[in-house]
Amino acid sequence: MFNVEKIRQDFPILQRQVNGKPLVYLDNAATSQTPQQVIDVIVDYYSNFNANIHRGVHTLSQEATDKYEAARQTIQKHFNAKHAHEIIMTAGTTHGINLVANGFSSLLKKEDEIIVSALEHHSNIVPWQMLCEKTGATLKVIPMNTAGELIMNDYDRLLTKNTKLVFVNHISNALGTINPIEAIIKKAHQVGAAVLIDGAQACPHIKADMQALNVDFYVASAHKMCGPTGIGFLYGKEAWLHKLPPYQGGGEMIADVTFEKTTYADLPHKFEAGTPNICGGIAFGAAVDYMNNIGFAAIEKYEHELLEYATAELQKIQSLKIYGTAKNKTSVISFNLEGIHPYDIGTLLDKMGIAVRTGHHCAQPIMNFYDIPGTVRASFAFYNTKAEVDALITAVKKAQMMLS
Incomplete structure (x- = not known):
């Protein structure tokens, strides 16, 4: 059975804090985190x-x-x-x-x-x-x-x-x-x-x-x-x-x-x-x-659940727009808050321990198509949780209130 809490124990970095808050890592589309099992292989190579x-x-x-x-x-x-x-x-x-x-x-x-x-x-x-x-x-x-x-x-x-x-x-x-x-x-x-x-x-x-x-x-x-x-x-x-x-x-x-x-x-x-x-x-x-060993079918199913949950919760936030609403998509959500630069949102989220990516994501033609400077991108992996989605939602609402 897919046990996200057990999986999270494999990732040492998920136990750390950022700016005094538990790390919520939602920048997986840029770089995923590394489990101890892979870290051990790296250490073993250089050691032996x-x-x-x-x-x-x-x-x-x-x-x-x-x-x-x-x-x-x-x-x-x-x-x-x-x-x-x-x-x-x-x-x-x-x-x-x-x-x-x-x-x-x-x-x-x-x-x-x-x-x-x-x-x-x-x-x-x-x-x-x-x-x-x-x-x-x-x-x-x-x-x-x-x-x-x-x-x-x-x-x-x-x-x-x-x-x-x-x-x-x-x-x-x-x-x-x-x-x-x-x-x-x-x-x-x-x-x-x-x-x-x-x-x-x-x-x-x-x-x-x-x-x-x-x-x-x-x-x-x-x-x-x-x-x-x-x-x-x-x-x-x-x-x-x-x-x-x-x-x-x-x-x-x-x-x-x-x-x-x-x-x-x-x-x-x-x-x-x-x-x-x-x-x-x-x-x-x-x-x-x-x-x-985890299984890609299980990973895909779980990440889709995270995507649907996060999408539904973000859509409840007033003046928030999601870019990329394809029928067939994976666990990436790009969004903006009306009248607020994505960089400012990302900076405040970081202060609350939440790592997202902001900017054009090395895809400037897409941003030009939408006529925007960039987006806030939250990207989920199989070790993320619905509780972390909730933390993102709370932080976005707080950032919106502070920047409006």
């Missing part, structure tokens, strides 16, 4: 296995290598990639996106077209703008409606024989909208386009299946799903990873080097130049195991 991998014949190197590659297989199994070498370890979602964008810079021509959505994080906008500047390709945007949903009829019209790449997030970080990526992928493939899905916001809530989705590329970060920062993964279909050139040159990604010519290593090492975040990779695997 700290060595460079893939290169040493000594015991520590071999043990560290085994743990790192076991983590890769854990990630492969969780996301149901066909091969372990289709999982490229990266520094995070942004790194993975840039790796793919860099690779396509040698494949695109001036008449080619790229499609992104209006719901994207800057990390899934700027690299493609840079790619278009390099290649002369054209960037097109799937528009959104006032509910924060993509207008799929317009997507159909944007797709042409010149469409080579489509990039969409699985879930919007700013609004919580769950995008219809199955339909997006299928329609893109019908015109011969490749698809990259930004799964950073989806991986803590949804168990994405690479083979079922038939997606070409999928990226995510460990720190969104109870793991450490500075580590993530890029999934790429084997055929596409063979087509793309290496992103960086250096050690580990080579097969043979002379001053005349270098040949590259096989997958996945072709894209993993230099010493990786070894401890981070091992801890990423531990975080995936931790969440699977």
Whole structure:
């Protein structure tokens, strides 16, 4: 059975106070918290296995290598990639996106077209703008409606024989909208386009299946799903990873080097130049195991209950507006109080021990669409409680009274 109080005991930080108040951590869309089980893996690595991998014949190197590659297989199994070498370890979602964008810079021509959505994080906008500047390709945007949903009829019209790449997030970080990526992928493939899905916001809530989705590329970060920062993964279909050139040159990604010519290593090492975040990779695997032990079906059900409860309670507050009312969304609520800047609300909430995110959430086009400077974003995880939602509601009402 899902026991949130028992789960909360796994997270040391949830026991601390902020500004003399019990911490209510509602900034999970930015970074989730880390359970003791993952912290223990990090300590264990540096205490007992700290060595460079893939290169040493000594015991520590071999043990560290085994743990790192076991983590890769854990990630492969969780996301149901066909091969372990289709999982490229990266520094995070942004790194993975840039790796793919860099690779396509040698494949695109001036008449080619790229499609992104209006719901994207800057990390899934700027690299493609840079790619278009390099290649002369054209960037097109799937528009959104006032509910924060993509207008799929317009997507159909944007797709042409010149469409080579489509990039969409699985879930919007700013609004919580769950995008219809199955339909997006299928329609893109019908015109011969490749698809990259930004799964950073989806991986803590949804168990994405690479083979079922038939997606070409999928990226995510460990720190969104109870793991450490500075580590993530890029999934790429084997055929596409063979087509793309290496992103960086250096050690580990080579097969043979002379001053005349270098040949590259096989997958996945072709894209993993230099010493990786070894401890981070091992801890990423531990975080995936931790969440699977709880169960994603249970996590999704509980977080949906929190979302519905928090939405209903926030809607009772006079002059409060929620942005992002898609029929299909996850546990993210972006809102504003009429006449009050979101930064001021967030500052007062922090004084009451409540951590939320304020601003444009690296999604300025969304804020421009609504003609607002930003929002207050409360994002919930499976270790949050209805009592914490109540604390948020009380604090928002108090902030409103103080700032009005």
